[in-house]
Amino acid sequence: MNFKINSKQLEKLLAKVFPAIPARTTMSVLENFLFEIEDGVLTVSATDLEIALRTSLNVDANENLAMVVPAKLLFDVVKSLGDTMISFTTESNQKMKLTTENGQYAIGYASAEEFPKLPVIQKDKSLTLSGKTLKKAIDKTSFAISKEAMRPAMMGALLECTENGLTFVATDGHRLVKFIDQKVTFPEHENYILPERAVGVLGKLVNDNDLTLYLSETHLSFVMDDVEFSSRLIAQKYPDYTSVIPIENENILKLRRSDLHAAIKRMLLFSTSNYQQVKFSISASLLEVSSEDIDKGSSAKETIACTYTGEPMDIGFNTAYANDILMHLDEGEIQFKLHSPTKACVIEPVEKTEQEELLMLLMPVRLNS
Amino acid sequence: MNFKINSKQLEKLLAKVFPAIPARTTMSVLENFLFEIEDGVLTVSATDLEIALRTSLNVDANENLAMVVPAKLLFDVVKSLGDTMISFTTESNQKMKLTTENGQYAIGYASAEEFPKLPVIQKDKSLTLSGKTLKKAIDKTSFAISKEAMRPAMMGALLECTENGLTFVATDGHRLVKFIDQKVTFPEHENYILPERAVGVLGKLVNDNDLTLYLSETHLSFVMDDVEFSSRLIAQKYPDYTSVIPIENENILKLRRSDLHAAIKRMLLFSTSNYQQVKFSISASLLEVSSEDIDKGSSAKETIACTYTGEPMDIGFNTAYANDILMHLDEGEIQFKLHSPTKACVIEPVEKTEQEELLMLLMPVRLNS
Numbered sequence: 001m002n003f004k005i006n007s008k009q010l011e012k013l014l015a016k017v018f019p020a021i022p023a024r025t026t027m028s029v030l031e032n033f034l035f036e037i038e039d040g041v042l043t044v045s046a047t048d049l050e051i052a053l054r055t056s057l058n059v060d061a062n063e064n065l066a067m068v069v070p071a072k073l074l075f076d077v078v079k080s081l082g083d084t085m086i087s088f089t090t091e092s093n094q095k096m097k098l099t100t101e102n103g104q105y106a107i108g109y110a111s112a113e114e115f116p117k118l119p120v121i122q123k124d125k126s127l128t129l130s131g132k133t134l135k136k137a138i139d140k141t142s143f144a145i146s147k148e149a150m151r152p153a154m155m156g157a158l159l160e161c162t163e164n165g166l167t168f169v170a171t172d173g174h175r176l177v178k179f180i181d182q183k184v185t186f187p188e189h190e191n192y193i194l195p196e197r198a199v200g201v202l203g204k205l206v207n208d209n210d211l212t213l214y215l216s217e218t219h220l221s222f223v224m225d226d227v228e229f230s231s232r233l234i235a236q237k238y239p240d241y242t243s244v245i246p247i248e249n250e251n252i253l254k255l256r257r258s259d260l261h262a263a264i265k266r267m268l269l270f271s272t273s274n275y276q277q278v279k280f281s282i283s284a285s286l287l288e289v290s291s292e293d294i295d296k297g298s299s300a301k302e303t304i305a306c307t308y309t310g311e312p313m314d315i316g317f318n319t320a321y322a323n324d325i326l327m328h329l330d331e332g333e334i335q336f337k338l339h340s341p342t343k344a345c346v347i348e349p350v351e352k353t354e355q356e357e358l359l360m361l362l363m364p365v366r367l368n369s
Numbered sequence: 370m371n372f373k374i375n376s377k378q379l380e381k382l383l384a385k386v387f388p389a390i391p392a393r394t395t396m397s398v399l400e401n402f403l404f405e406i407e408d409g410v411l412t413v414s415a416t417d418l419e420i421a422l423r424t425s426l427n428v429d430a431n432e433n434l435a436m437v438v439p440a441k442l443l444f445d446v447v448k449s450l451g452d453t454m455i456s457f458t459t460e461s462n463q464k465m466k467l468t469t470e471n472g473q474y475a476i477g478y479a480s481a482e483e484f485p486k487l488p489v490i491q492k493d494k495s496l497t498l499s500g501k502t503l504k505k506a507i508d509k510t511s512f513a514i515s516k517e518a519m520r521p522a523m524m525g526a527l528l529e530c531t532e533n534g535l536t537f538v539a540t541d542g543h544r545l546v547k548f549i550d551q552k553v554t555f556p557e558h559e560n561y562i563l564p565e566r567a568v569g570v571l572g573k574l575v576n577d578n579d580l581t582l583y584l585s586e587t588h589l590s591f592v593m594d595d596v597e598f599s600s601r602l603i604a605q606k607y608p609d610y611t612s613v614i615p616i617e618n619e620n621i622l623k624l625r626r627s628d629l630h631a632a633i634k635r636m637l638l639f640s641t642s643n644y645q646q647v648k649f650s651i652s653a654s655l656l657e658v659s660s661e662d663i664d665k666g667s668s669a670k671e672t673i674a675c676t677y678t679g680e681p682m683d684i685g686f687n688t689a690y691a692n693d694i695l696m697h698l699d700e701g702e703i704q705f706k707l708h709s710p711t712k713a714c715v716i717e718p719v720e721k722t723e724q725e726e727l728l729m730l731l732m733p734v735r736l737n738s
Contacts, residue, residue: 108666
């Protein structure tokens with residue numbers, strides 16, 4: 001067997017598949033790429049049994065083969081080569097040999113038999129969506145995915161395919177984010193929970209181009225330009241998040257995101273480490289935020305210009321959670337929709353993007369003082 | 370007490386002193402800055418008992434004071450403020466209050482009594498040297514300082530003040546670097562060992578301007594534009610390194626640093642993790658470097674154009690040590706001065722810099738095969 005490939009072209013190919021290689025695993029075969037050549041097409045795959053990635057490229061190969069090769073070593077070697085032609089050959093002693101103008105590198109390979117079967121994409125149900133919007137949905141929601149193994153359903157993002165759009169939801173019980181892409185509609189109403197690792201890998205992989213999403217009972221698959229990404233689903237029922245979102249929060253606080261975010265970052269420095277709390281004291285045209293670190297005996301308060309319609313209110317939030325939400329909103333004017341110091345607060349951009357909806361929800365905390 | 374200071378000016382001031390704050394300590398008073406105001410001069414100091422940093426600034430203060438304030442909190446708060454005026458006041462309840470246009474921050478302070486006395490710089494013996502050259506000396510030598518607590522003398526850099534120049538030496542027994550600044554001469558011959566942490570902090574602090582080095586039996590002090598840096602010395606005898614440096618290594622291998630470095634970085638990928646080794650097979654116009662990872666069954670070899678005068682030779686080096694040395698040589702032609710596969714090898718730039726000398730030494734390893 002032999003074929004030639006440019007090092008930079010191969011590096012791009014491997015970079016697309018490498019994210020599925022698990023960082024730690026007890027199944028050492030998963031630390032390999034699956035290399036398959038069939039009729040002049042080289043297909044490289046990787047999986048951690050939860051997610052799988054696959055990409056292909058035409059090569060001028062003289063025979064078919066299937067083998068597994070150590071992913072990190074091969075990827076590191078290819079990355080470390082300059083822009084050069086690599087000639088691949090296999091030797092009888094289970095070695096794959098890479099030859100360049102000045103170098104020869106031998107890497108042990110193994111039979112492809114032990115490599116797990118990758119999921120075959122079921123193409124009955126599909127949606128087309130914009131990669132740009134998917135990236136935005138992931139950027140806005142993924143931080144709120146729960147890390148608590150106690151409630152496995154919440155350890156992923158909910159994708160709801162509905163007549164009114166494609167909805168992404170993430171929550172850990174303390175805060176919740178909902179993002180709707182109204183451009184993508186689906187005749188039925190179906191729910192899928194994508195695990196956190198899949199959401200993270202997908203967010204890095206996706207570009208601005210359109211892509212196709214295939215839906216099945218056990219997997220979601222995203223087919224991009226030249227990469228196929230599949231993930232198992234979390235086979236759980238997602239909690240009814242709609243009942244948590246208040247409909248009539250009539251007290252509206254408007255202010256510039258950057259003004260509040262700068263202040264909250266400073267309040268983080270003054271929030272006691274084991275009970276991080278920031279107090280919002282809201283009046284018609286002035287918001288005072290304050291924090292106190294009782295352990296260290298330090299405290300801070302700042303005033304920020306705002307507009308507010310409603311009775312003056314004192315309400316407390318977890319400082320880190322408030323910071324997370326502000327970090328994931330775009331620059332511009334934002335509004336807090338409030339009801340009372342014990343009820344969920346809705347945070348949104350004031351300017352809406354056409355055919356999109358973004359809503360963040362933050363539970364208040366009981367004030368210490 | 371009150372005084373005003375611009376936030377960015379104070380940030381710069383604190384940034385100069387903060388490196389002396391220990392990352393971990395059992396003496397909590399060392400986690401503080403010492404703030405002293407005397408006759409309109411604010412002096413900020415910090416120490417970890419090994420090194421000490423101090424800087425000053427004129428302020429318009431109405432009384433004198435001395436107190437300690439939590440270094441990380443104050444530095445983080447000042448960094449997080451935009452460009453603004455800060456008004457400092459002290460309150461009777463041991464709080465320092467910072468007031469800006471929109472914010473008020475209270476930080477607990479304590480009496481300066483518990484703060485250790487900082488070393489007083491003895492000014493009898495001094496040298497003037499270029500900050501640029503000092504930075505270069507540190508950049509070139511510090512990586513070779515030993516991490517082995519067994520030989521405490523080698524856990525610092527040797528500074529030799531001599532009639533022929535200021536010499537910097539670092540070695541861990543496997544490799545050695547010697548850098549001489551011939552512009553700085555001293556009538557006597559004196560040796561000082563500066564601990565590794567001091568070398569590291571100094572390397573980051575120093576700028577291109579000239580600075581004064583004060584020598585004492587227990588401390589070295591570097592006085593820069595507006596910063597005083599002092600360090601305790603390692604009170605040990607540095608080993609006689611000169612006996613290790615071979616004088617007559619007559620076999621000369623010349624090649625481009627970048628060619629060899631690129632190859633060595635790839636050999637690192639193929640060097641067995643617990644016994645990293647690269648083999649140099651040297652002939653008149655071609656160097657072959659090769660490595661083998663027996664655990665993983667992988668291997669690599671590359672050829673590099675060179676000129677060599679001497680009998681063909683096979684010699685082995687630790688791959689990571691060879692990589693370190695190549696990383697710390699400037700781009701250009703370099704030469705390996707060799708004697709035999711068991712004797713120390715000298716590595717130098719071919720082009721010399723005027724009034725400087727740079728020599729690196731690498732011990733070979735016994736070849737496996």
